[in-house]
Amino acid sequence: MRRIVSVLLIGMLLMPSLSEAGLLFHATKKAAARKIIQKGFSTKAMRAETRFGKGLYLSSSKKVALKEKPKAETVVILRDTRLLQKYSIDTRKLSKEQLKKISGDLDLRRNLRRGTIGPDLGKKIGTKAGKSGNVIIYHSARSKQGFNVFIPKEVYEKHPKIIKPERMITVSK
Helix, strand or coil: HHHHHHHHCCCCCCCCCCCCCCEEEEEECCHHHHHHHHHHHHHHCCCCCCCCCCCCEEEHHHHHHHHHHCCCCCCEEECCCHHHHHHHEEHHCCCCHHHHHHHHCCCCCEEEEEEEEEEHHHHHHHHHHHHHCCEEEECCCCCCEEEEEEEHHHHHHHCHHHEEEEEEEEECC
């Protein structure tokens, strides 16, 4: 376990905030957005078949969030926290060798395209991040602008205030 943490910390990038305004975005259905604003995220709604596994998926802008989930009715605006920044690892800044160490995957072919992490590699990194208590920042597969943030379920359960829902906005179609 110590080895995983030390390897993950190689790529850690501490920033004043993850996005320019310290805001992150989550696209979802209107009813789910209301619940997030009132009670926070439901861990029951986190699905294992997503790119990094069970956890929260946030984006650096409303535009990126909607590209990730185009059928969304609402976007929840969240404030990042020092805790989120403290545990964040920016995979956009890691070399292929560092990604191999983090994932334990010695062959990144078909797992990494133009800096975008594929689902198989994502699951490995997501599992290790959850065990070591880290948050992952990664390139969006659907938008060249901006980035996404993955908060593993284990991290959110331990630190539910790692992200603070502020408000929601309805998407006009």
